[in-house]
Amino acid sequence: MKTDPKGVLTGEHYLDGDHACAEGALAAGCRFFAGYPITPSTEVAERFCSRIPLVGGIFIQMEDELGSMAAVVGASWSGKKSMTVTSGPGFSLMMENIGLAAMMETPCVVVNVQRGGPSTGLPTMVGQADMMQARWGSHGDYEIIALSPASPQESFDYTIFAFNFAEKYRVPVMVMMDECVGHMTEKVVIPPAGKIDVAYRTMTTLSPDKYLPYVPEKNLVPDMMPVGEGYNIHSTGLTHDERGYPVMSPDAQDKIVNRLVDKINKNADDIIMIEEEDTEDADIIVMAYGITSRVTMPAIFEARKKGLKVGFIKLITVWPFPEKRIKQLAKTAKAFVMPEINLGQVVLELERIVAGKTKVYHVPHAGGWVHDPADIYKAIEEAANGNKK
Amino acid sequence: MQFWRKPLDADKIKVPHGEIHIVRDRCKGCGFCVEYCPKDVLVLSEEFNTKGYHPPEAVKADDCVHCQLCEMLCPEFAIFVTLKDEESVEA
Amino acid sequence: MATKNNNVPEHPMERLLRMDRIPHIWCPTCGIGTAVSCFISAIDKFKHPHEKIAVVSGIGCTGRVAGYIKLDSFHTTHGRAIPFATGLKLANPDLKVVVFSGDGDLISIGGNHFIHAARRNTDITVVCVNNFIYAMTGGQCAPTTPLTANSSTTPYGNHERPFNLPLLASSCGAVYVARWTSLHIRRLTNSMHEALNKPGFSFVEVVAPCSTLYARRNRLGTGLDLLKFYHDSSEICHGADPTELDIAFQDKIKVGKFIDRERPTFIDAWNDNMKKKFGDKFDPYGEKKAKKAA
Numbered sequence: 001m002k003t004d005p006k007g008v009l010t011g012e013h014y015l016d017g018d019h020a021c022a023e024g025a026l027a028a029g030c031r032f033f034a035g036y037p038i039t040p041s042t043e044v045a046e047r048f049c050s051r052i053p054l055v056g057g058i059f060i061q062m063e064d065e066l067g068s069m070a071a072v073v074g075a076s077w078s079g080k081k082s083m084t085v086t087s088g089p090g091f092s093l094m095m096e097n098i099g100l101a102a103m104m105e106t107p108c109v110v111v112n113v114q115r116g117g118p119s120t121g122l123p124t125m126v127g128q129a130d131m132m133q134a135r136w137g138s139h140g141d142y143e144i145i146a147l148s149p150a151s152p153q154e155s156f157d158y159t160i161f162a163f164n165f166a167e168k169y170r171v172p173v174m175v176m177m178d179e180c181v182g183h184m185t186e187k188v189v190i191p192p193a194g195k196i197d198v199a200y201r202t203m204t205t206l207s208p209d210k211y212l213p214y215v216p217e218k219n220l221v222p223d224m225m226p227v228g229e230g231y232n233i234h235s236t237g238l239t240h241d242e243r244g245y246p247v248m249s250p251d252a253q254d255k256i257v258n259r260l261v262d263k264i265n266k267n268a269d270d271i272i273m274i275e276e277e278d279t280e281d282a283d284i285i286v287m288a289y290g291i292t293s294r295v296t297m298p299a300i301f302e303a304r305k306k307g308l309k310v311g312f313i314k315l316i317t318v319w320p321f322p323e324k325r326i327k328q329l330a331k332t333a334k335a336f337v338m339p340e341i342n343l344g345q346v347v348l349e350l351e352r353i354v355a356g357k358t359k360v361y362h363v364p365h366a367g368g369w370v371h372d373p374a375d376i377y378k379a380i381e382e383a384a385n386g387n388k389k
Numbered sequence: 390m391q392f393w394r395k396p397l398d399a400d401k402i403k404v405p406h407g408e409i410h411i412v413r414d415r416c417k418g419c420g421f422c423v424e425y426c427p428k429d430v431l432v433l434s435e436e437f438n439t440k441g442y443h444p445p446e447a448v449k450a451d452d453c454v455h456c457q458l459c460e461m462l463c464p465e466f467a468i469f470v471t472l473k474d475e476e477s478v479e480a
Numbered sequence: 481m482a483t484k485n486n487n488v489p490e491h492p493m494e495r496l497l498r499m500d501r502i503p504h505i506w507c508p509t510c511g512i513g514t515a516v517s518c519f520i521s522a523i524d525k526f527k528h529p530h531e532k533i534a535v536v537s538g539i540g541c542t543g544r545v546a547g548y549i550k551l552d553s554f555h556t557t558h559g560r561a562i563p564f565a566t567g568l569k570l571a572n573p574d575l576k577v578v579v580f581s582g583d584g585d586l587i588s589i590g591g592n593h594f595i596h597a598a599r600r601n602t603d604i605t606v607v608c609v610n611n612f613i614y615a616m617t618g619g620q621c622a623p624t625t626p627l628t629a630n631s632s633t634t635p636y637g638n639h640e641r642p643f644n645l646p647l648l649a650s651s652c653g654a655v656y657v658a659r660w661t662s663l664h665i666r667r668l669t670n671s672m673h674e675a676l677n678k679p680g681f682s683f684v685e686v687v688a689p690c691s692t693l694y695a696r697r698n699r700l701g702t703g704l705d706l707l708k709f710y711h712d713s714s715e716i717c718h719g720a721d722p723t724e725l726d727i728a729f730q731d732k733i734k735v736g737k738f739i740d741r742e743r744p745t746f747i748d749a750w751n752d753n754m755k756k757k758f759g760d761k762f763d764p765y766g767e768k769k770a771k772k773a774a
Contacts, residue, residue: 031571034566053754053762053765054758054761054762057765058570058747058765060566060570062563062566062596063592063593063595064592066559066560066593067560067562067563067566067592070556070560070564070566070593071563071567071570072567073564074554074566075568076567076571077567077568078568078569078571078572078575079571079572080571082567082571097557097560099557104554226572227552228531228552228572228575230531232498232551233552233553234546234552234553238555245498245501
């Protein structure tokens with residue numbers, strides 16, 4: 001499906017990651033934004049609210065992030081592509097209704113421009129420590145999709161991907177940006193509207209008397225019908241059956257929770273996007289995402305200059321994690337090196353998957369600034385020498 | 390106990406009659422309908438329904454004036470009144 | 481549910497109830513069912529296509545209302561019915577969105593959303609069933625529990641001053657504010673109907689009995705005894721000063737329609753403002769569809 005050209009600002013622009021994200025949302029067809037100001041994400045809301053009146057949509061600055069996320073879920077049920085944007089402290093507040101979105105299977109996009117934490121932490125400085133929270137921050141078992149851009153251009157592109165995944169899988173999708181990308185200004189090329197592919201939720205073709213809102217299709221995702229069409233939809237955050245009615249039983253729980261998880265995991269091949277470079281014959285594979293994937297490059301160049309066979313994987317999709325591909329590479333690579341701006345989050349998943357078959361070297365950073373490439377280089381060197389830290 | 394006078398046109402006014410329908414098994418025996426029926430048409434029956442409550446029964450069904458107070462007050466959607474057509478006989 | 485006697489016609493409420501979910505979960509003599517009956521009667525009178533009405537509830541006993549009403553309906557998270565409804569309404573302005581929830585849900589955990597929705601004049605109708613207590617969780621003190629009343633978290637009597645809900649709503653900018661008890665069925669139905677017809681943030685408080693927890697803990701008898709108490713103690717004071725509508729324990733309950741005024745709704749204000757700024761370049765939000773429909 002091609003996008004509505006009204007929101008597409010075709011051309012070459014000089015934008016920061018936050019502004020590019022707002023343009024990505026408009027290009028993807030997002031016409032509802034509810035948010036609450038928080039550094040370093042506010043520019044996304046500012047851009048969106050200045051652009052939306054003439055694009056044809058609506059913006060509301062809510063009283064807090066709890067309300068923002070609830071409004072986004074509501075708006076999505078009215079049939080509009082909806083989003084909100086925040087940073088760590090607001091992300092924590094949004095967890096409640098991210099869980100509701102997961103349970104009600106509501107397409108929506110949540111952008112987190114990550115800063116240092118915990119709590120108020122470092123409002124104006126970079127972090128990547130919300131990655132586990134993005135995955136499982138709300139209570140209960142569920143799976144979401146998380147993407148991580150490393151440049152303003154990717155911020156634009158991945159925001160569109162995020163909407164497409166949200167619509168296709170009826171799931172909240174997190175765009176896990178970081179302060180560096182959000183505030184970094186670079187060239188962003190916005191293609192013509194005819195070149196932007198967008199997805200929209202599959203609408204049921206059944207009549208109101210035949211339609212049940214939670215009967216999954218082959219891909220495990222149920223067809224949707226927004227309110228206002230005479231379908232008398234009911235949806236609840238309680239464990240529910242195919243009618244959407246609450247059912248308090250272990251059987252109903254088993255059925256719904258497994259499907260919420262399976263609809264992401266069993267479609268992982270469609271969702272996972274990674275960039276690989278020289279991984280096939282690499283001895284050492286460096287894995288990174290977001291801004292860290294760029295900081296890593298000088299270290300990799302340096303190591304290659306020294307004659308080391310270093311491959312590189314950049315995660316575009318962080319969740320679900322590229323389990324299958326890592327298992328293959330774990331057979332040939334001698335070690336993985338993973339820098340991230342936290343004390344060890346996504347690396348835990350990497351360690352779980354390689355399961356001791358090969359060594360994993362984590363390069364932690366508590367946040368506030370990006371890694372010194374020299375630290376990453378040191379880890380590559382250690383990995384090459386086979387020293388476990 | 391009546392404090393008001395009899396309206397002068399009382400003879401001309403046709404008092405409607407209602408037919409009371411009780412969904413016995415939906416009743417939880419709160420007694421709202423019995424208490425507030427202005428014509429004292431209802432009492433709680435001696436019998437139990439399937440849930441173990443005493444549903445109301447219309448002991449003075451002919452006195453019902455179709456005010457629908459019972460229908461609106463009932464928290465269980467268990468009692469309602471239809472307007473009785475005086476002219477025709479219901480099947 | 482089929483009735484035993486095949487000659488019995490359908491209960492008039494059944495058209496707007498999800499009958500596959502009836503009987504409901506509410507206790508005997510609970511007032512929520514009555515409030516639902518009044519609401520359904522108001523919807524019947526309300527000239528708005530039923531497919532364009534949505535009901536949103538939060539969590540709690542009254543939070544279950546959305547699950548029983550056969551319209552598009554949502555049972556959301558605790559306290560978030562109003563922001564969820566805000567999203568529904570703003571994303572599809574053709575809808576009439578009703579929030580039907582309890583005092584704890586709307587005024588305690590959802591209090592911030594309540595005051596801001598009233599301030600913005602978001603075009604939604606809020607029905608708040610006030611039973612003075614957290615009933616679903618077992619009778620804890622609520623922000624509406626009268627002073628000295630007993631609850632499971634105020635076993636020695638409530639020492640916190642409760643909210644006066646009509647005052648809260650009106651001071652934040654609500655355009656329609658009324659309070660009735662669940663005994664005032666006709667007036668409550670009329671108020672709900674007026675509230676539905678009122679563009680902007682309309683608020684109807686329904687004082688309703690909770691026999692299992694509030695009445696039992698305070699030795700007030702059954703829900704029926706509470707209805708008798710409402711009968712004897714309510715005073716109709718249309719247009720009363722909202723500052724004088726506090727409810728003291730087992731004291732007079734002032735009911736009536738207190739506020740009915742005009743203010744531009746959120747979407748009206750958005751459109752007016754953008755029209756001024758952008759002139760003909762701006763397509764008023766939500767108006768195109770209305771034209772098509774007309």
